[in-house]
Amino acid sequence: MSGTFNKFFAIDLSTGSINEKRMDPEYFKIYVGGSALAARLFLEEGGTEAAPMAPESPLFIMAGPLVGTTFPGSSRFVMCARSPLTGIWGESASGGTFGADMKKSGLDGVAVTGKAGRPVYIFIDDGTVSIENADDFWGKDTYETIDALKKKHSEDRSARVLAIGPAGENRVKFAAVSNDKAHYFGRCGMGAVMGSKNLKAVIVRSTGKVPIADEEAYKAGRKSALETIKGSMVAESMHELGTNIGMDIGMMTGDVPIKNWSKGGELELGEVLGGPALVEKMLKKRGFCYACPIGCKPIVTVDTAEYKVEEGPGPEYETCATFGTMLMNNNLYAVAHVNELCNRFGLDTISCGTTIAFVMEAYEKGLLSRDNLDGLDLSWGNMSAVAELVKKIAHRDGFGDRAAEGSRALAESIGEAARDFVVTVKGLELPMHDPRGFHGMGLAYMNSNRGACHLQHTVQPVEQGMVAWDAAGFEEDYPATESRGKAKMVAIAENLGQMANAVCLCHFVYWAMGPEHLLDGFNSVTGFEFDMNAFLEAGRRAWVLKRALNNLMGVNEVDDKLPKRVLTALTEGMAEGSVPDEALMKKEYYEICGLNEKGFPTSELLGSLNLEFLKEKLY
Amino acid sequence: MAIDVFTDEWCAAWEEKLKESKDFPVYNKGWEGDVGCIIQPDPEKGLNDEKYLYLDLYDGTVNGIRMVDKEKAESAKFVMIGPYVRWKQVAKTELDAIKAMMQGKLKLKGNLPYMVKYLKGTQEVIRCLTLVDSKFPDD
Numbered sequence: 001m002s003g004t005f006n007k008f009f010a011i012d013l014s015t016g017s018i019n020e021k022r023m024d025p026e027y028f029k030i031y032v033g034g035s036a037l038a039a040r041l042f043l044e045e046g047g048t049e050a051a052p053m054a055p056e057s058p059l060f061i062m063a064g065p066l067v068g069t070t071f072p073g074s075s076r077f078v079m080c081a082r083s084p085l086t087g088i089w090g091e092s093a094s095g096g097t098f099g100a101d102m103k104k105s106g107l108d109g110v111a112v113t114g115k116a117g118r119p120v121y122i123f124i125d126d127g128t129v130s131i132e133n134a135d136d137f138w139g140k141d142t143y144e145t146i147d148a149l150k151k152k153h154s155e156d157r158s159a160r161v162l163a164i165g166p167a168g169e170n171r172v173k174f175a176a177v178s179n180d181k182a183h184y185f186g187r188c189g190m191g192a193v194m195g196s197k198n199l200k201a202v203i204v205r206s207t208g209k210v211p212i213a214d215e216e217a218y219k220a221g222r223k224s225a226l227e228t229i230k231g232s233m234v235a236e237s238m239h240e241l242g243t244n245i246g247m248d249i250g251m252m253t254g255d256v257p258i259k260n261w262s263k264g265g266e267l268e269l270g271e272v273l274g275g276p277a278l279v280e281k282m283l284k285k286r287g288f289c290y291a292c293p294i295g296c297k298p299i300v301t302v303d304t305a306e307y308k309v310e311e312g313p314g315p316e317y318e319t320c321a322t323f324g325t326m327l328m329n330n331n332l333y334a335v336a337h338v339n340e341l342c343n344r345f346g347l348d349t350i351s352c353g354t355t356i357a358f359v360m361e362a363y364e365k366g367l368l369s370r371d372n373l374d375g376l377d378l379s380w381g382n383m384s385a386v387a388e389l390v391k392k393i394a395h396r397d398g399f400g401d402r403a404a405e406g407s408r409a410l411a412e413s414i415g416e417a418a419r420d421f422v423v424t425v426k427g428l429e430l431p432m433h434d435p436r437g438f439h440g441m442g443l444a445y446m447n448s449n450r451g452a453c454h455l456q457h458t459v460q461p462v463e464q465g466m467v468a469w470d471a472a473g474f475e476e477d478y479p480a481t482e483s484r485g486k487a488k489m490v491a492i493a494e495n496l497g498q499m500a501n502a503v504c505l506c507h508f509v510y511w512a513m514g515p516e517h518l519l520d521g522f523n524s525v526t527g528f529e530f531d532m533n534a535f536l537e538a539g540r541r542a543w544v545l546k547r548a549l550n551n552l553m554g555v556n557e558v559d560d561k562l563p564k565r566v567l568t569a570l571t572e573g574m575a576e577g578s579v580p581d582e583a584l585m586k587k588e589y590y591e592i593c594g595l596n597e598k599g600f601p602t603s604e605l606l607g608s609l610n611l612e613f614l615k616e617k618l619y
Numbered sequence: 620m621a622i623d624v625f626t627d628e629w630c631a632a633w634e635e636k637l638k639e640s641k642d643f644p645v646y647n648k649g650w651e652g653d654v655g656c657i658i659q660p661d662p663e664k665g666l667n668d669e670k671y672l673y674l675d676l677y678d679g680t681v682n683g684i685r686m687v688d689k690e691k692a693e694s695a696k697f698v699m700i701g702p703y704v705r706w707k708q709v710a711k712t713e714l715d716a717i718k719a720m721m722q723g724k725l726k727l728k729g730n731l732p733y734m735v736k737y738l739k740g741t742q743e744v745i746r747c748l749t750l751v752d753s754k755f756p757d758d
Contacts, residue, residue, distance in 0.1 A: 236731060465722065
């Protein structure tokens with residue numbers, strides 16, 4: 001087989017057992033890899049029956065078929081588990097070099113269960129796995145931990161390190177996992193899952209090579225993809241300005257949420273927080289993931305009287321919005337400072353910033369007092385108070401313990417009045433793209449299997465007009481604030497997005513080169529002969545499988561909904577007066593995608609996608 | 620009465636719309652840089668030769684829009700290149716200029732971060748173009 005070693009390790013931290021496992025080879029054709037393959041294994045390992053942070057709940061670290069090759073964008077890999085934040089399917093992806101090195105060490109992934117009696121880390125050294133004592137690292141932040149473990153294990157080869165910080169140790173429900181200090185598994189609380197297992201870090205070293213089925217076709221496909229990327233303005237924009245170009249363009253289109261999703265306009269905020277501002281004020285250099293021709297990662301330093309940030313990963317667009325526009329903060333240095341705090345503590349900046357935006361509104365409305373907030377004045381834009389609250393959240397100190405549960409749980413603890421302005425889908429805080437500006441994104445949020453997400457599909461580039469992929473079945477243009485007819489677009493975009501997350505490809509490289517290049521690369525590496533229809537069908541299978549897992553974990557039709565705040569029209573800005581037609585889009589989507597009135601995949605759909613085994617579980 | 624595109628009269632009409640705009644000087648304050656536009660020919664649509672446009676813009680003022688030769692257009696600080704049909708779609712508001720550039724339907728040469736700082740200004744220049752009653756070769 002090519003593109004895989006068909007080898008993963010099942011590691012039980014309770015017993016210390018490490019077992020090499022192989023899968024049915026057909027799995028690689030049916031589920032491909034990455035989060036789709038992890039979803040299949042999650043079901044087999046009883047993941048739907050275990051509480052998110054119970055010892056028996058499995059945590060997967062998985063690569064895909066392209067990972068470890070040099071195909072553009074093939075740096076990604078995934079962490080999957082039942083999310084402590086949402087209680088349903090959780091997956092998170094990251095780039096860097098760890099995934100490629102894990103694959104090159106001869107592994108497709110690891111499955112971790114159990115709970116160690118004391119802090120440990122997992123050491124993967126060219127295909128052999130051991131469990132090591134981590135007492136010396138527990139309590140350290142992610143930067144300190146990664147530096148120390150790299151120093152310890154990089155004597156002859158570079159070690160790649162995943163680590164949690166205090167937030168993961170304290171099981172903050174949106175705790176992130178740091179990946180070599182430069183990349184993050186942000187969403188769904190994978191850091192808390194690691195913390196619940198007393199697993200401080202995972203290290204990998206490798207010297208191997210990933211097998212490729214058709215070297216000649218691979219080389220030709222790679223060259224062609226690189227040429228397309230070189231001519232892509234998406235790629236050029238991402239390189240020059242990072243993901244934060246989304247701020248500048250988003251302000252022009254109504255994409256950027258402001259003041260906890262309550263305002264539009266505020267173009268001046270975009271100017272001081274956007275891509276050019278970040279480049280001018282703090283950019284030191286641009287960072288690249290493995291096999292990346294774009295290089296979108298801002299490496300920044302800040303040295304002002306109020307804020308200092310050592311050279312390291314700067315804020316991405318999502319963070320500039322959550323800790324900028326969402327909080328009515330116009331100080332980009334403050335955003336970079338809080339970003340570094342989140343990095344070190346190991347916190348998802350989307351959920352953390354959004355939760356704090358919710359707290360600020362609750363404070364403004366008198367639902368939380370200064371006494372409730374340990375004396376912090378969480379008025380809009382008060383970034384010194386925000387920094388203090390971030391520390392409290394990471395350590396579950398005082399009010400931070402309540403906020404560490406995420407905004408949905410916090411709203412429930414406050415009461416009925418808070419429900420109108422908590423902005424989550426299935427418990428996951430919305431990413432920074434306003435569905436009032438782009439209705440299809442709203443439908444994608446409603447249906448996303450990990451809760452509101454912009455990277456489980458490719459709706460963003462398609463609906464915003466960054467790409468026009470007619471080969472996949474898209475129309476040339478989609479009116480942004482139109483709901484009718486968006487369901488088909490979202491369904492195709494889900495199929496394509498699911499495949500990116502199964503193959504493990506960077507979405508930004510995907511946007512720059514398009515699905516046909518990915519399909520060529522996939523076929524040449526694996527030796528499969530998928531056409532576009534088979535490719536899209538595999539993506540649909542992944543979506544339906546995850547949906548079925550969620551059905552088994554309690555999700556049904558009533559959960560496919562948008563929060564009240566984003567169903568309330570703005571009175572200014574580019575999305576003024578626009579509200580997604582939730583009921584219409586949902587109806588059209590259910591019909592197109594074969595979900596029944598309960599929100600379950602129909603028997604016919606399961607049969608058509610080679611998912612018959614789910615029938616007896618769901619029906 | 621509609622004006623034939625890519626003529627001096629059409630350029631003057633576009634320039635006039637920019638001078639009438641209240642937003643143009645605001646959004647383009649601080650802008651430094653001329654813009655060249657290259658319209659690639661499409662004989663089937665009636666455009667047999669490549670056309671070259673030149674916009675002389677500086678700090679919120681428009682100093683002139685005119686048809687020029689290739690050398691002049693290519694010497695501008697920012698150069699936008701694309702097929703005739705795409706330019707026509709932009710002028711008729713059927714295609715957003717920013718989307719067109721992202722999708723590769725129009726190519727931009729120049730300092731991208733600088734251009735991004737003036738996105739509102741760019742959109743206003745295009746909006747003023749759409750106000751001109753334009754007659755295209757294949758209309």
